[in-house]
Amino acid sequence: MISMPARELRRGRRTPQAARIWAATQQAASAAPSAGHPLADAALAAALSRRAAEIEAAFAAPQPAAQEIPALRALAYAHGVLDTFAGLIGRGFDRNVANLSEGEPAAELIARWGFHAVDITPCADGRLAGLVDYILRVPPAVVAYRKSYAGAMFDVEESVRHWESVELRRWREAKPNAADAPTRFLKIGVYHFSGADPDREGCAAHGHDATRAAAALQRRLEEFARAVEATHCCGASVATLLIGVDTDTDAIRVHVPDAAGRTDVARFVDNAALYETTRPLARDAAKEAVRAAVAACAGVPTGDPASEGMRWFCGYLLKNNLGQVDAVRAAHRGGYAERGHTERLMVVGDAVDDVQLRNLAFQAQMETVEENTFALDVGVRILRGLHEPRGLAIPLLVHFAYDERIPGAYERACVRARRLRAAILERFAQLAGDGLLYVRSLVRAGDRMEFVA
Amino acid sequence: MISMPARELRRGRRTPQAARIWAATQQAASAAPSAGHPLADAALAAALSRRAAEIEAAFAAPQPAAQEIPALRALAYAHGVLDTFAGLIGRGFDRNVANLSEGEPAAELIARWGFHAVDITPCADGRLAGLVDYILRVPPAVVAYRKSYAGAMFDVEESVRHWESVELRRWREAKPNAADAPTRFLKIGVYHFSGADPDREGCAAHGHDATRAAAALQRRLEEFARAVEATHCCGASVATLLIGVDTDTDAIRVHVPDAAGRTDVARFVDNAALYETTRPLARDAAKEAVRAAVAACAGVPTGDPASEGMRWFCGYLLKNNLGQVDAVRAAHRGGYAERGHTERLMVVGDAVDDVQLRNLAFQAQMETVEENTFALDVGVRILRGLHEPRGLAIPLLVHFAYDERIPGAYERACVRARRLRAAILERFAQLAGDGLLYVRSLVRAGDRMEFVA
Numbered sequence: 001m002i003s004m005p006a007r008e009l010r011r012g013r014r015t016p017q018a019a020r021i022w023a024a025t026q027q028a029a030s031a032a033p034s035a036g037h038p039l040a041d042a043a044l045a046a047a048l049s050r051r052a053a054e055i056e057a058a059f060a061a062p063q064p065a066a067q068e069i070p071a072l073r074a075l076a077y078a079h080g081v082l083d084t085f086a087g088l089i090g091r092g093f094d095r096n097v098a099n100l101s102e103g104e105p106a107a108e109l110i111a112r113w114g115f116h117a118v119d120i121t122p123c124a125d126g127r128l129a130g131l132v133d134y135i136l137r138v139p140p141a142v143v144a145y146r147k148s149y150a151g152a153m154f155d156v157e158e159s160v161r162h163w164e165s166v167e168l169r170r171w172r173e174a175k176p177n178a179a180d181a182p183t184r185f186l187k188i189g190v191y192h193f194s195g196a197d198p199d200r201e202g203c204a205a206h207g208h209d210a211t212r213a214a215a216a217l218q219r220r221l222e223e224f225a226r227a228v229e230a231t232h233c234c235g236a237s238v239a240t241l242l243i244g245v246d247t248d249t250d251a252i253r254v255h256v257p258d259a260a261g262r263t264d265v266a267r268f269v270d271n272a273a274l275y276e277t278t279r280p281l282a283r284d285a286a287k288e289a290v291r292a293a294v295a296a297c298a299g300v301p302t303g304d305p306a307s308e309g310m311r312w313f314c315g316y317l318l319k320n321n322l323g324q325v326d327a328v329r330a331a332h333r334g335g336y337a338e339r340g341h342t343e344r345l346m347v348v349g350d351a352v353d354d355v356q357l358r359n360l361a362f363q364a365q366m367e368t369v370e371e372n373t374f375a376l377d378v379g380v381r382i383l384r385g386l387h388e389p390r391g392l393a394i395p396l397l398v399h400f401a402y403d404e405r406i407p408g409a410y411e412r413a414c415v416r417a418r419r420l421r422a423a424i425l426e427r428f429a430q431l432a433g434d435g436l437l438y439v440r441s442l443v444r445a446g447d448r449m450e451f452v453a
Numbered sequence: 454m455i456s457m458p459a460r461e462l463r464r465g466r467r468t469p470q471a472a473r474i475w476a477a478t479q480q481a482a483s484a485a486p487s488a489g490h491p492l493a494d495a496a497l498a499a500a501l502s503r504r505a506a507e508i509e510a511a512f513a514a515p516q517p518a519a520q521e522i523p524a525l526r527a528l529a530y531a532h533g534v535l536d537t538f539a540g541l542i543g544r545g546f547d548r549n550v551a552n553l554s555e556g557e558p559a560a561e562l563i564a565r566w567g568f569h570a571v572d573i574t575p576c577a578d579g580r581l582a583g584l585v586d587y588i589l590r591v592p593p594a595v596v597a598y599r600k601s602y603a604g605a606m607f608d609v610e611e612s613v614r615h616w617e618s619v620e621l622r623r624w625r626e627a628k629p630n631a632a633d634a635p636t637r638f639l640k641i642g643v644y645h646f647s648g649a650d651p652d653r654e655g656c657a658a659h660g661h662d663a664t665r666a667a668a669a670l671q672r673r674l675e676e677f678a679r680a681v682e683a684t685h686c687c688g689a690s691v692a693t694l695l696i697g698v699d700t701d702t703d704a705i706r707v708h709v710p711d712a713a714g715r716t717d718v719a720r721f722v723d724n725a726a727l728y729e730t731t732r733p734l735a736r737d738a739a740k741e742a743v744r745a746a747v748a749a750c751a752g753v754p755t756g757d758p759a760s761e762g763m764r765w766f767c768g769y770l771l772k773n774n775l776g777q778v779d780a781v782r783a784a785h786r787g788g789y790a791e792r793g794h795t796e797r798l799m800v801v802g803d804a805v806d807d808v809q810l811r812n813l814a815f816q817a818q819m820e821t822v823e824e825n826t827f828a829l830d831v832g833v834r835i836l837r838g839l840h841e842p843r844g845l846a847i848p849l850l851v852h853f854a855y856d857e858r859i860p861g862a863y864e865r866a867c868v869r870a871r872r873l874r875a876a877i878l879e880r881f882a883q884l885a886g887d888g889l890l891y892v893r894s895l896v897r898a899g900d901r902m903e904f905v906a
Contacts, residue, residue, distance in 0.1 A: 220861075
C-alpha cells in the first residue's frame, strides 16, 4: 500500500507539469469570455474557466512512456488517468469561489431563506459531473449531502436515515442551527435532458424522455417527504425541489413549488428562455425579471411572504445558472459541440465531488456490484465505446470514503474497496483480461488517501 | 404473488394440524420439569417449553404428499418447511411471557437501571437462535434492535446510524424517554463457545477459540463506543456489555464492567458455576449470591452507587439465565445431546426473531450475496451437511422487512428479495439444479407478509 497524504500529492503533481499546466490555465483565463449577460459575474466565470482548464491540462500532461505492446500502452494510459484524477482530488481546489451572493455569504443567505441543509441528488450521468460548482454554483459548504443515482432514482430509506442524522445534530449540537429554528431540510432532485437531440442524448435510465424523467423523480421526492412525515411525529417535514438540466447548454429548469408547496412537472422556469429575455436588460431589470418569473411560476405575487424563502432560493439558483449558460455560450458558441458522453473515467463506490467538471467521470455509487449492476453495466458500456476504438483501457476507480474518527473505519473501507474491485473484475473478466479495463481502489478520509493493493 | 395476512396464516395453520399440535404441546407442558433451581420460575419454564414443543410439532406435522421422484420429494420437503416457518411467524407467539421481573414490568425496570434502549448483536450461529426468549429471557419490548453477524462481528458505522435514529426519537418525541433523562443506550455483544467440545463446537468464525471470539467482539464494542464519542459532541456515550454463551448448556458468562466501565475478556461471572453454588440455597440467599458474584466481578461493594444500574441489569440476566440452565438440565439431562448444528432452515436478508428456538434457523443478514458471501457459504455448507444425507433440499428463506408507512417501501423490498434470491441461485446453480437447494422470498411489514414470486 502506498500512502499519499494530499500535501505530497499536491507537491508531486506540481513539480513535473507545473509549467505546462500554468501556461494552459493562463491561456484559459485570458480567453475567458467577457460576460454577455448582465447577471454573469466575470471574475467568477474566469475562475471557473481557469479551474476547468487546469483539470483538462492535468489529463493532457504526458502519460507514462508509451509501451511497445499495445495492451500495456492501454493499461499505462488508464493507470495514468487514475493517478491524475487522484492527484486532482488531493490538490484540493478552492471550491468556495462562488461563496458570496450579492456580497453576503451564501450559507447565511440560505439559512435566512429557510433551509438548514441542502441535499442534492443528481443523475449519475457524467454530463452532470459539474452540477454543484458549474451548473448550480452552490458553495460546497452549503451542500450537506450529495449522492448520484442512475436516473436520479435515490433510495428513500437511506435519505430518511440521512435526514435523521442531520436533525440529531441540530438537537444535540445546534449545528448548523438549533432544532427549534424555523428552517427546513431541502432535498433537490436533478434530472436531465437534451434540448438539441432529445431522443438520443437524454437520460438513458428514463428512455430519453424528459417528462418521464421529471415525473419519476418528482414521485420519488414526494415519497421521501411522506416517509419523513409518516415515520416521525410532531410535524416533521422537509422541502423538496425538482430541477432539470439541458446537458447541451447547462441551462436549468426550476420547478418552483406553488403556494401550497405543490410541484408540477409541467410548470417550471426555463432558464434558457429567461437568458434570452434578460440578456438585453440592465442588471437591476434582469434581477427583477428573474424574481417575476419565479413568482409567476409559483402563482403568487412577488411579495407573497409564505413562499418567500423558496422563491428567493430558486431565484438564486437561476441567477447563478445564467452565469453558466453565458459561459457555455461564449466558450462553445451556443452549446457544447459534444452533446453526448466523453467521460475520461468511471468512479464507483462513494461519489467524488471535489473535482467538478462536465463529462469528467461517470459515477455509479454502490457498495456491491449486485445492488447496482445496471448502473455499472451502463457505465462500462459507455466508457468502452469511448475508449476501445482508441485502443485505450477504461480507467475505473473504486473509491470509498471513511471517517477517520471511527476506529476500524479505515480497515473496513479497505475491505469494501478490495471486495468491490474483485467483483468488478469477476464480472468483466474478459474485458480486463483483454487489457480493456483497468481497476484501482482508493480509500480516503478527507485529504488523506491511499491506493489499496 | 400470494398475499398472506398473518391472521389467515394463523387460521390456515390451525385447522389441519390443530389436534396433533395441541396434543404435542400438552404433553410438553405436563413433561415440563419441576424447577430444580430456587430462582427458576416454573410457570415461565412451562410456557417456554410449551412454545418450543409447538414449534417442533409444526415442523413434525405431515409434509405435502411424498412424491415418487426423490428430487421432487426433497423440494416438497423444503417448500413445506418454509411454509411452516412463515406460518409460525404469522401466528404471532405471545413473546411477553417473561415480561415481569419480581412483579415489575421489565421495560420499566430496565429504564430505572439506566438504559433506554437495548441493542443485541449475537453470532449468526443457529444455536443462538433462542437467545432473546430462552437464553437471556429479555421481553421483546425491551430490545430496540437485534441483528446477528457471523462471529457477532457487527458493522460499527451501521450501529452508529442506529444509535442516531434512537437518540433522535428521544429528542423529538421523548420516546422511550426524554433526551435529558440520565439513561444510556446499551449494546450487548454475544459470542459463543462449547464447554464440552471446545475445539470442534465453538464459533467457526473465530476458529473455535472462545478467548479469541470474546476479544474480537470486545474490541468491536469498544470501537462502537469510541465512534459515538468521536463523531458526536456534548458527552455522547453508550454502554456496552460482553456476554458469552456455552451452546451445550445455554449457560452464559457475563463480563460485568468494572467501576471505571472497563470490560475484561478474562473476568466474568460464569453462570454454570453460579448455578451449582446457588442451587442448594433458599431463594433469598440465591439472589444475594448472584448480587455478590456480580459485585465481585465488577470489583466494587454490593452497595456501590455508580455501577448500580449495570450491576442490577447483569444480575437480572444471570437470574433469567439460571432458569434456562435449569430447563436445559432437566429436559436434556445436563446439556444438549446434540451439541452441533441441527438447523432446519436458513434465513438470509433481514433477521427473523419472532420465532425463537435453538437451532431452528441459521440466519445470515445481508442485502447482497457479495457483501456477506462468507456467512452464506458457511450456512449452506452446514445445512447441506445436515440435509443432503437424508435426501432433503436445504430450505432457504430470503426475508426482507419493510416499513409500510414509507411509500414505495414494499416495492423496494420486493426488488431486494428477488435480487438476493437470484444471486443465491446463481452462486449455487449446481446445488439448486440438483434439487438440493430450494429458495423462496418473503417480504414483510409487521404481521402482513407475502411470498414474492
